[in-house]
Amino acid sequence: MNFSRKKYPIFITFILFTTYLVFVDLVDGDWASLENSLENLSTFFHESLWPPNWKVIEAQSYPTCERNWDFLCSPAYIGITETLKIAFVATGLGFILSLPLATLASRNLYSDSIALPFRFLLAAMRTLPSIIWAIFFVILVGLGPVSGVLAMTFYTVGYLGKLQYETIEGLSNDPLDAAKAMGLKNSEMIQRVVIPETANNLISQLFFMFEYNVRHGSVIGIVGAGGIGYYISTYLKFLQYDKIIALLIILFFVVIAIDLISIKARSYFVDDATFKSPSLFGNIFRTKK
């Protein structure tokens, strides 16, 4: 659909108006519930959340830990490192499994009779959020990081697979046509044309997925699938919100750090040579060249 610039205001007004109508429908006349919301938030923030309880970076009494530094025995360190490990393994496994499925789901490589069932499979894996997969695997293999890895892997395959087949379908037809005309088989085309031409995007998506999985590590842990979420869920049970906010602040900085490293790493795979090796803060405050 093509929009002329003159139609933008009409389009934006339409979006705002329909959003308002749907919101009014959702509230269903119960506007009173919104009246004290800010006041409630302020009370909750000052009485329960702030200041953060930094005991989360001190060694915990149980289970016993014999590392030299207190911090290495703290819930924050143990939780975050476990989340990072779960995200790392799940992203790696998910990538390896999703790539063959994504190629089979690409309609520029395979006919609809092959591609559509694989699209359906990827969509099904993506439909369940990682937390539902986590509940499923906690029931199947029990509490702990293994169920976290399996849950994240399944979700990664569905999500990354979709990104991958869309990238493959976005390939220029010319190299594929030339290869088909030569009589190359699909497996050869994937190896010689598809992978090299999409490698930059695939690697970029891999970094994005790792970052995404680290963020979701806090969610799946809540149902017992390991990682920092396990501690968040424990503190929730005992209404220790000040410890939760401390953990979330730490997680926030870890995610920012991963984001910066990921952007830096992804910049090496961007086609435009001028993007190669930008300064660390250049990623955030990129100036026009």
Added chain:
Amino acid sequence: MSAIHTTNLKIGYSSDSILAEINDLEIKQGEIVSIIGESGIGKTTFLKNIAHLVNPISGTLKVFDTEKAPDRGVIGYIPQKLGLIKHETVYSNVLEGAICNESIFRSISGFHEEKVVDKVKETIELMNLSDKIDEPIKRLSGGQQRRVAVARTIAQGSKLILADEFLSELDDKTVENVWKAMLDYVESDNITLVIVEHNIERAKLAKRCFKFEENKERNCSILSEVVA
């Protein structure tokens, strides 16, 4: 032996709207022909039909006396934008053509036959690209990229080359160089070459020339031979 033979061929992307009709065309092995016509008249679609990338709507289209897809490596197709793998090196792109001469197992596993590797190097040298052998395609000039595309079809050992406006956007001197390289190979090995051209002067480089012209009565274009 005819390289391409058509009888009452109708081409297009849907039977409701036929793009072009090619009634009776015969191109013999070793001939060099050009096809001209306005944009969107069916030139590229015809090449894609010959390359078995698009199926004809009706009629017969025989390539080397068969309607079936020809054997691996027989057709070399150079699309409008050359179809090179931009992130790969010159060597890798030329190798893509040369692997047609070995088994799929060798091609996938990377254990290429010595004669295949030698052919790649020899062709790159023939096209004066030896100093660029490890350069990615995206860093080459337009003329160099076209020479890589020609090298790929030579390494492939194709008997029929279909080239779609592969000389466009080049200056006269580069056209001369690329054309000479292609011609030397085609003439020495009795290869059939079909080029689609927008530019009439370039189309005259071929020995025979065909033109797609709009036919309002039949509501599609018709291919006929043009006498120079």
